[in-house]
Amino acid sequence: MSDCWFAVEPIDADTYAISEPRHWEEPHSYLLCGQERALLIDTGLGVADMGEAVRRLTKLPVLAAVTHAHWDHIGGLSCFAHTAVHGAEAGWVSGQFPLPPQIVRANLTARPCRFPEGFFPEDYRVYSDGAGERLRDGEIIDLGGRQVQVLHTPGHSPGHCCFYEAARGFLFAGDLLYAGCLDAFYPTTDPRQFARSVERICHLPVTRILPGHYRMDLPPDFAARVNAAWQHLERQGLLRQGSGIFSFDGFQIHL
Ligand SMILES: [Zn+2]
Numbered sequence: 001m002s003d004c005w006f007a008v009e010p011i012d013a014d015t016y017a018i019s020e021p022r023h024w025e026e027p028h029s030y031l032l033c034g035q036e037r038a039l040l041i042d043t044g045l046g047v048a049d050m051g052e053a054v055r056r057l058t059k060l061p062v063l064a065a066v067t068h069a070h071w072d073h074i075g076g077l078s079c080f081a082h083t084a085v086h087g088a089e090a091g092w093v094s095g096q097f098p099l100p101p102q103i104v105r106a107n108l109t110a111r112p113c114r115f116p117e118g119f120f121p122e123d124y125r126v127y128s129d130g131a132g133e134r135l136r137d138g139e140i141i142d143l144g145g146r147q148v149q150v151l152h153t154p155g156h157s158p159g160h161c162c163f164y165e166a167a168r169g170f171l172f173a174g175d176l177l178y179a180g181c182l183d184a185f186y187p188t189t190d191p192r193q194f195a196r197s198v199e200r201i202c203h204l205p206v207t208r209i210l211p212g213h214y215r216m217d218l219p220p221d222f223a224a225r226v227n228a229a230w231q232h233l234e235r236q237g238l239l240r241q242g243s244g245i246f247s248f249d250g251f252q253i254h255l
């Protein structure tokens with residue numbers, strides 16, 4: 001049942017994390033409610049009904065925008081009429097996803113998981129019905145009394161975006177910052193761009209970094225620490241795919 005699959009945690013009075021804690025990836029999507037509409041940042045794995053989970057929290061019209069078009073962030077796009085992705089990954093949500101389905105299913109089932117009743121991993125399909133809108137760097141998404149800025153932060157993927165709400169100091173970081181293994185080792189990643197993107201956002205005034213996976217109580221200096229790690233790797237001449245996995249205090253970088 002989807003209400004058991006998702007865990008909803010209020011961030012403040014009109015912001016929620018909608019998480020999938022039973023899955024090993026521990027994905028987080030975030031619902032931001034304004035006065036006129038709501039923004040859903042990422043849509044999860046797509047193994048339970050994200051649309052229903054959102055409707056329990058708001059009756060506002062919803063724009064579902066993804067930080068990037070990896071399968072574990074676009075799974076719930078099919079539940080929403082208004083959808084947005086950065087143009088660099090528009091093809092990935094329209095049938096040109098860069099991984100074959102069997103690899104995605106292997107990732108989905110990489111560790112034992114009690115999936116929702118009625119969901120069968122062998123039937124899992126990567127979302128492929130497209131997205132109606134394109135996210136652009138610097139764009140402001142106005143929710144009515146609440147504004148969120150799109151920041152194009154490529155590297156983990158070419159169209160990766162963070163979402164920044166300056167008034168509250170919230171940085172929705174997707175897969176750019178989280179307390180796990182930051183991936184920049186496969187062909188569609190770019191380690192140098194990843195480093196530049198972290199450098200760009202680490203100077204933003206933030207009260208809270210809200211990651212795409214794993215623990216949500218990240219310290220506010222987490223971005224600065226990740227930035228220092230990337231700079232360290234750059235100084236060592238290691239910013240290229242195949243360099244290895246490097247461990248730092250509370251996270252890793254896989255190049
Ligand atoms: Zn990703």
Ligand SMILES: [Zn+2]
Pocket residue numbers: 070072073174175212213
């Ligand atoms: Zn992810």
